[in-house]
Amino acid sequence: MTGLRLEVDLDKIGHNARSLVDWAAASGISVTAVTKATLGDPVIARVLSSSGVVALADSRVENIERMRSARIVDPMWLIRSPAPSQVERVVQTGATSFNSESAVLAALSDAADGVGRVHGVVVMVELGDLRDGVMPAQLHETIVDVLRRPGLCLRGIGANLACRNGIEPSDANMGELSDLADSVEDRFGVELETVSGGNSANLAWLQDGGSARRVNNLRLGESILLGRDPLTSRPIPGLHADAIVLVAEVIESKRKPSKPWGHASRNAFGELSDVGDRGEIWQTILAAGRQDVASGDLVAPPGVTILGMSSDHLVAETGSQMAAGDELRFAPGYAALLRSMTSPFVQQRLATGEAHRSRTSPIDGAGGEATSTAPNRPGPALSLVPSLPPDAALS
Numbered sequence: 001m002t003g004l005r006l007e008v009d010l011d012k013i014g015h016n017a018r019s020l021v022d023w024a025a026a027s028g029i030s031v032t033a034v035t036k037a038t039l040g041d042p043v044i045a046r047v048l049s050s051s052g053v054v055a056l057a058d059s060r061v062e063n064i065e066r067m068r069s070a071r072i073v074d075p076m077w078l079i080r081s082p083a084p085s086q087v088e089r090v091v092q093t094g095a096t097s098f099n100s101e102s103a104v105l106a107a108l109s110d111a112a113d114g115v116g117r118v119h120g121v122v123v124m125v126e127l128g129d130l131r132d133g134v135m136p137a138q139l140h141e142t143i144v145d146v147l148r149r150p151g152l153c154l155r156g157i158g159a160n161l162a163c164r165n166g167i168e169p170s171d172a173n174m175g176e177l178s179d180l181a182d183s184v185e186d187r188f189g190v191e192l193e194t195v196s197g198g199n200s201a202n203l204a205w206l207q208d209g210g211s212a213r214r215v216n217n218l219r220l221g222e223s224i225l226l227g228r229d230p231l232t233s234r235p236i237p238g239l240h241a242d243a244i245v246l247v248a249e250v251i252e253s254k255r256k257p258s259k260p261w262g263h264a265s266r267n268a269f270g271e272l273s274d275v276g277d278r279g280e281i282w283q284t285i286l287a288a289g290r291q292d293v294a295s296g297d298l299v300a301p302p303g304v305t306i307l308g309m310s311s312d313h314l315v316a317e318t319g320s321q322m323a324a325g326d327e328l329r330f331a332p333g334y335a336a337l338l339r340s341m342t343s344p345f346v347q348q349r350l351a352t353g354e355a356h357r358s359r360t361s362p363i364d365g366a367g368g369e370a371t372s373t374a375p376n377r378p379g380p381a382l383s384l385v386p387s388l389p390p391d392a393a394l395s
């Protein structure tokens with residue numbers, strides 16, 4: 001039996017991607033699948049590529065190169081501005097890149113020109129979340145900057161919200177993006193093939209009857225991989241919220257007091273602990289830590305409470321004593337997934353649902369099926385596939 005690992009159910013990821021593609025199509029919106037949380041894993045990328053998405057997108061040129069090396073020929077988007085030191089590599093991949101800086105556009109054009117290529121560009125517009133993008137008042141001058149450069153081809157405009165400051169997509173900011181698309185086309189006589197409105201955080205806006213107007217694309221990562229609405233962390237009915245599960249192994253399980261003793265100072269991470277006395281508990285330690293998973297972003301299976309995490313130990317309270325070697329299955333959030341995918345200590349097991357089901361883990365009789373669900377927080381319920389009862393879809 002292998003140790004700490006992510007189990008990725010490719011069938012469930014395919015189902016999530018296809019469901020979102022079909023659902024968004026009803027509003028005239030195409031889906032671009034974002035692969036950054038999987039580091040551009042070619043096996044997962046192939047599943048996404050055959051689910052009806054129009055392109056694959058990643059924020060790192062390294063991940064795009066990895067997919068290209070695996071001979072994935074789909075249209076690809078680099079959704080973070082290229083760094084000046086990487087423009088040649090970006091051009092080589094044939095990806096369309098998201099841009100907001102004049103000097104980068106100049107470097108991209110030179111690099112493309114130098115190898116006889118034309119590089120596709122989407123110009124990002126700042127709509128209030130204060131991450132990347134040109135201010136709306138400067139959009140026209142940036143468009144001029146793209147149109148006048150021989151090595152560049154304007155593919156569209158885009159925006160990104162709910163990332164740095166959690167600003168929600170709304171008819172107001174999406175309407176502004178649509179107006180900007182119209183104004184660019186009117187003024188320059190061009191046709192914008194792509195008006196990319198945002199990420200998984202845009203799904204709730206669309207579901208609530210948001211008016212897409214010129215917005216004809218969304219870039220989806222978290223909702224495809226984790227089946228959750230990032231604004232509320234709630235599972236999206238009709239999607240699988242357990243397509244990716246983190247499995248960790250027990251290394252100690254003992255009856256211990258719940259309250260530490262001795263003089264308390266800050267812990268190894270500079271945090272003060274404030275633990276009440278609940279008497280003795282079953283304290284179970286799993287071989288996973290902050291090097292492997294983002295602390296605070298894991299949902300434990302029923303009956304298990306995560307008490308804390310050090311670099312290498314995940315300390316949980318369990319209802320009873322567990323044996324060393326027993327396994328527990330956790331649902332990672334997006335931050336936990338990113339960390340786990342990049343930890344050299346976490347193995348990845350990619351398989352179809354059938355293959356996962358054929359392996360039974362020691363502690364869950366469900367035959368390897370995850371039982372974790374995301375916490376219930378208030379917020380509008382997002383439901384993409386009303387015909388699928390949520391319980392069936394999420395089990």
Ligand SMILES: *Cc1c(COP(=O)(O)O)cnc(C)c1O
Nearest residue numbers: 034079160199200219220221222
């Ligand atoms: C990460 C990212 C996305 C995908 O966001 P999800 O919340 O995972 O859907 C989309 N666009 C940009 C620019 C990103 O950086």
